[in-house]
Amino acid sequence: YENIRQERKGAATVVTIDRPKALNALNLDTLNELVHCLAEMQHDDETAVVILTGAGEKSFVAGADIAHMQDLDPLEAGRFARLGHLTARTLEELPQPVIAAINGFALGGGCELAIACDIRYASENAKFGQPEVNLGVIPGFGGTQRLPRLIGKGLANELLFSGDIIDAGEACRIGLVNKVFPQEELMERCLELAEKIASRGPLAVRLCKEAVNNGMEMDLARACRYEGDLFSLCFASREQKEGMQAFLEKRSPEFKV
């Protein structure tokens, strides 16, 4: 890949968007590479958790690439938006949990990418916003849909209509990110969380992700029924036998992928 890097770190694979010249802005090639790399990763049982981050200490992703978008016609713009949606959907449908390590600007398409991840940790210098209205467009990578689902309609509307940029502390207060750390600690904390998740029952973790992501699109009764089906599936696994036996024998479970 030219615009992204992948690196194994313990149980995690760190995927870094690496276009520092443009503050890691997402152009066509970068999105295509990201989708391709994530799609391959779903078959990689050695990777228990994916961590998504941006190169450098200034920016996670400063948005979709404005230079690329400037001269798009409506059909091309639609295709570009669909590629952004595919990227976000690929993150959500990846069997492994995805942690966003937000190490700086997460604006526009960058914020949309972060909110398609399962868990968000940020550095103290991170900044968030959907500044598309300043450019005469609306968010096109899912921001008008995922942001209200994540932080509620009122707070999302304020960010979307004003184009305001908020700091990491405010993002944490409104539930846009889970935790905030000094820049130099961010990756270490993400890796610690990844190792913790990797030590749990791998099938159970994957089924939790499926239950949350698919269930949130259903009504509560149907979603609980769906949860019940996934719960019953756990009882067909070695993992459930080992987990419960280990508890009763007062030892740590030994899970295998």
Ligand code: CO8
């Ligand atoms: N696209 C392209 N290039 C960018 C982008 C971007 N989003 N952001 C930064 N850059 C480039 C700059 O042009 C600059 O390049 P150069 O050195 O060649 O002049 C370089 O990165 C460094 O940036 P700055 O000099 O501006 O750095 P500052 O520290 O002064 O400012 C900011 C940092 C505040 C992040 C500033 O760069 C900025 O405001 N960037 C744009 C942020 C933005 O508006 N993002 C939203 C983009 S729109 C979007 O994401 C819509 C998604 C939906 C797409 C729908 C499909 C049709």
